[in-house]
Amino acid sequence: MMMGIRKSLAALAAATVLSGMAAAPATAQMLDPNDPDDFNRISARVQCGAEHGDEVVYHFSGNIYSRVPGERDRLLFRGEGMNVRACLFYDDPVRGPGYRIVSREVLFYIDPQTGEIVDTWENPWSGETVDVMQIHNDPVNNGPSWARDEEGNPSRRFGDFRVEGPYVFMPFEVPLFYRNPLAGDYQDYVGNMYHAMEIFDFAANADELFDPVNHPVAYPMVSWVRISQFMPWMEMGGRPGLMVFNFMGRKLPGGFEELPQIMIDEIRENYPEYETAPPLDDTRPNETTWTKFKLLTDRARAEAAANGETGESHSGH
Template identity: 55%
Template sequence: MKSKSLLLGAAILAFVAPSAAAKEKPRMLDLSKAEDALEVGKRAQCGEADGKPAVYHWSGKVYSRVTGEPDRMLFLGEGMNIRTCVTVDDPKRGKGWRLVSREIMLYLDPKTGEVLRKWTNPWTDETVDVMHIANDPVNQRPQFATNADGTTYKFIGRREGRWIFAPFEAPLFYHNVLAGDYQDYIGGKYHAMEIFDFAYDAEEILNTKYPTAYPIVSWVRISDWMPWMKMRGRQGQMVFNAMGNKLKSFDELPAVLKDEIRLNYPAYIAPPPGDDARPNETTWTVFKKMVDENRAKTGEKPKTSH
């Protein structure tokens, strides 16, 4: 949910190594082996084969946190990420996998569950246009059994009975494209934490007789205010909390997501092409493009001091 999102950071997840499962006799993967650990990542993140889409869905709530006042539930959230994995070859590291994706999260009215178009900011009483999270692309770097620094890839997680748990935290602190050129001196950097906790059914994820796996995932994001909220530097943060799982197809998504995607975001019915080389988008880069385009159309100048 981003942000990093939003899931599926998202943002923000494990990468994968090539599978020969379709050609081999079914076996149980060994998490202590780098090649098998990466295969587990592929089975969790992607579809059954190169280029086959996989869809993650999550549903949750969005809160404010401001010092000196109770937390407020601002929105309900419904999100999805559609992705695929493709095989890549590296002359030194061998065969690996790359994940490409796009993701959406809709802000819904907490009372009606309807998609919000306008929102009245309770701190400023200003009514603003809602910009839903719609990041295209959200791609990841290729991963291999040998990491870029020469170390061996290792699975991070633990097994408890029938479940394998795989937590992943992504602390984010980087240049904010909406702020100025002096962020190292006066602040303004984008500061957030994306947290993903996956739960795998051990038999499904480790046994290659199953073409792929369908994990459960929880997602938490702690971040700055969304730019479209026009908070004007007010102290406070947003807390996103959601749970979801990997679906078998786009058609399993809730109607509110399918309807909105078909109406306003038709590209999100399918993942990007496997060779997609575009830079990743975030809420902040998308919002900046929207503001710049509107200013170019209207001739509006950025407000500066005199």
């Protein structure tokens, strides 16, 4: 869903790997979101399981719209998505508790009328039928995230929780603006940068989230919104417009087996590695829709050239 992983992992050499959840206090008192160290522990409870390597699954579903100047927004697809992850926990004498996430994610485009996963799609703007590339990114790793910086000061995002009555609200925006891997070497001069925003809003019961003794694993809800350019497999070229993904979901107490059956069947048939998280020592660069599309397109072109064929195919499997 980011950091230089190898550089970040090197910084962990001085940290102690803990056997439990982010160095939770030995006493049974509730975690305090106003304390930087506890704030990090609470963040880890939102993202992770209770112990090193415990796998947890987030499921989210919703709608996917187009927004094109001069026309009504269109419901293009419904969607079913999941992220399977595991965490490593650390403790550092200066930076305090920390954690790192290793994960993979898939999102399937669903026909709003039939409820089936879409393999091909008729582009209503171009009239062309194109192959659909489901979102399947491996890995999507993050961190490490620390309670404090190198000088021991609270980390930048400390204090981003809002407690209202029995609930905790945790907003998290990710503005994205970077070189598009599908464009050339002159984006600073002619544009084509990838420009998007992802918005994650978590909500949880305060008693559950702040109490690691009686609730070793917290099960928050999540809202995810993405505003982005059209997907590359849609072959929209330079047409103006955006896509809006609006999804809601939660961390599943029952893990993978609690996903909708349509997801379980599709993952086991076509994306079996996405049933489990990456290895805890994973140092591969993160994938995005754009890097995965480039990988598959380059592979299809190479295979076609080797077979003396022309044209290309974009397969999501």
